[in-house]
Amino acid sequence: MQELTAPNTTLSYYDEIHEAFLALMTISEHPHMGHTSLAPWVKFLLTVIMPSDLETAMETMIKVFHKYASKDGNSGTLTRSELKTLMESELAGFLKSQKDPGAVDRIMKDLDTNGDNEVDFEEFVSLVVGLSIACEQCYQMHMKKCKK
Ligand SMILES: [Ca+2]
Ligand SMILES: [Ca+2]
DSSP, X not given: OOOOOOOOXXXXXXXXXXXXXXXXXXXXXXXXXXXXXXHHHHHHHHHHHSOOHHHHHHHHHHHXXXXXXXXXSOTTEEOHHHHHHHHHHHSHHHHHHOOOTTHHHHHHHHHOTTOSXXXXXXXXXXXXXXXXXXXXXXXXXXXXXXXX
16 A cells, blocks of 8 residues: 655644544455445545645635734734734735835724724635735736746
8 A cells, every 4th residue: 555644734633633544544454354445535534634735725824813813812803913913923024015114004904894903814814815816916927027
């Protein structure tokens, strides 16, 4: 059977999945168990153990949001200071490019569409989407330059 390499992940459920996988491998060594009947299970486990790039990106977005949102005990929303810390740590380049010293306040106001002075995950996602669109446009321009 093909050797499986564990991805470098900090997922909390990883150990559990890994154990289940090892158990499955032990069963598969049983003379009465054919590898074919296990194929769907192995496939399922592999999708859980090895998420796609996009799934990883989504998970990272969720993790980053909660990492900074939970600093005040309420992990559901980012306060102004939590948003500031998030941007200073995770979007330092972008923040530096903003000459306006009140950039965080301006961004906070833009993001807070329901006006509760906090940024929830849905509001946060619009920041990531907006920046991703801008980055993709830069990427396209860069690709056009490369082709010339
Ligand atoms: Ca919070
Ligand atoms: Ca809000």
